[in-house]
Amino acid sequence: MTITPWKILESQYFRPRFRTDKVELPNGRVFEPIVFEFRSWANVLALTKDQQVVLVRQYRHGVQKVLYEFPGGVIEDGEQPVEGVRRELLEETGYVAAEFIQVGQLYPNPAIQSNNLHFFVALDAEKVGGQHLDEAEDIEVHLVQLDELIAMSRRGEFLHALQVAGLYQALLYLDRIC
Amino acid sequence: MTITPWKILESQYFRPRFRTDKVELPNGRVFEPIVFEFRSWANVLALTKDQQVVLVRQYRHGVQKVLYEFPGGVIEDGEQPVEGVRRELLEETGYVAAEFIQVGQLYPNPAIQSNNLHFFVALDAEKVGGQHLDEAEDIEVHLVQLDELIAMSRRGEFLHALQVAGLYQALLYLDRIC
Numbered sequence: 155m156t157i158t159p160w161k162i163l164e165s166q167y168f169r170p171r172f173r174t175d176k177v178e179l180p181n182g183r184v185f186e187p188i189v190f191e192f193r194s195w196a197n198v199l200a201l202t203k204d205q206q207v208v209l210v211r212q213y214r215h216g217v218q219k220v221l222y223e224f225p226g227g228v229i230e231d232g233e234q235p236v237e238g239v240r241r242e243l244l245e246e247t248g249y250v251a252a253e254f255i256q257v258g259q260l261y262p263n264p265a266i267q268s269n270n271l272h273f274f275v276a277l278d279a280e281k282v283g284g285q286h287l288d289e290a291e292d293i294e295v296h297l298v299q300l301d302e303l304i305a306m307s308r309r310g311e312f313l314h315a316l317q318v319a320g321l322y323q324a325l326l327y328l329d330r331i332c
Numbered sequence: 333m334t335i336t337p338w339k340i341l342e343s344q345y346f347r348p349r350f351r352t353d354k355v356e357l358p359n360g361r362v363f364e365p366i367v368f369e370f371r372s373w374a375n376v377l378a379l380t381k382d383q384q385v386v387l388v389r390q391y392r393h394g395v396q397k398v399l400y401e402f403p404g405g406v407i408e409d410g411e412q413p414v415e416g417v418r419r420e421l422l423e424e425t426g427y428v429a430a431e432f433i434q435v436g437q438l439y440p441n442p443a444i445q446s447n448n449l450h451f452f453v454a455l456d457a458e459k460v461g462g463q464h465l466d467e468a469e470d471i472e473v474h475l476v477q478l479d480e481l482i483a484m485s486r487r488g489e490f491l492h493a494l495q496v497a498g499l500y501q502a503l504l505y506l507d508r509i510c
C-alpha cells in the first residue's frame with residue numbers, strides 16, 4: 155500500500171494566510187481542507203553556566219491561562235531561525251547565549267498548518283539587560299534546574315504541548331532519554 | 333509581578349468554532365485575538381505484548397507530506413477521552429488494548445486554540461480486525477520497537493510536534509527520562 159498526496163485543484167484565501175484548497179483524493183473524492191500559512195516558530199531551552207533553564211511564564215488567551223514556556227516566538231520574514239530565536243530570547247528575558255544548537259525541526263500541526271517549529275538548545279546563557287516586550291506581552295522570567303523542569307512536567311505544570319515537544323528534542327540532544 | 337488574564341469585552345464568530353474576542357489588556361490596550369474552538373484530541377502509544385509500538389502513517393495536507401504518528405483523533409461530543417482514543421485505535425489500526433493509562437493532558441496551541449490534547453499509553457494491544465477508515469483517510473499501520481521509535485525521532489523521522497509531546501509524556505510514564 156502506498157499513500158498518495160492529495161491533488162490541489164484550486165486554492166482560495168478567505169483571510170490573509172488562511173487558505174481553502176479544493177483537493178482531489180486518490181479515491182476521486184473532492185473536498186475542501188483549510189490551511190493556515192502561519193510564519194514558522196522557534197523556541198530555545200537556554201542553559202546558564204550553572205545549568206539552570208531560562209523559562210518564561212505568560213498568559214495564553216486560547217485557554218485563558220498563565221503557562222510556563224521556553225522563550226521564543228515567530229520568526230520574522232528574512233530572519234534565519236537561529237536569528238529569530240536569539241532575538242526572542244533577548245527581548246523576552248534579557249539573556250544572550252554563546253552557542254545555539256538546533257535540536258529539532260518539527261511540524262506544530264501538519265494537518266492544517268504549513269509552518270515549522272524550530273527548536274534550539276543554547277549554552278552558557280547569561281543576562282545582559284532587561285526585557286524589551288511588545289505592548290501585548292507581559293512575561294515573567296523564571297530560572298529552574300533541568301531536573302526541576304522534568305519534575306514540573308511530571309506534576310502537570312508544563313502544559314504547552316509544543317514546548318513539551320521541544321523539551322523532548324532537547325533531552326534527546328542532552329542524552330537524557332534512556 | 334503578577335500576570336493578569338485579559339478581560340473579554342465581546343466575542344464574535346466569523347465561522348463556526350472560529351471566534352474573534354475583543355479584549356482589554358492590563359495596560360488598558362484593546363485588541364482582537366482569534367480563538368479556534370476545536371474539539372479536543374486524543375492519541376495513544378499502544379504497546380503490544382512483545383513491546384512493539386503501533387504507529388500510523390498518513391498524509392497531512394498542511395505540510396503536504398506523509399508522516400508517522402500515534403493512532404488517535406478528535407474526541408466526539410459525548411465521548412470521554414479514553415473512549416475516543418479506544419475508538420480511534422480500533423478504527424485506524426484494528427487494534428484493541430487491555431488497559432489505557434492517561435499520561436498527559438496538554439494544550440496543543442494555547443495561544444489560539446481552546447482545546448486539549450489527551451495522551452494515553454495502552455498495554456497488551458492486539459489486533460482483532462481490519463481498519464474502518466473515513467472516506468478521506470488512507471492510513472498505513474507500522475509496528476516498531478520503542479527504541480526504534482526513539483531512534484526515528486533522533487534521525488528526524490518523527491516530525492509531528494504534538495506526537496513528539498505525547499512520546500515525551502509516555503516516556504516519562506515508562507521511566508525512560510533520566
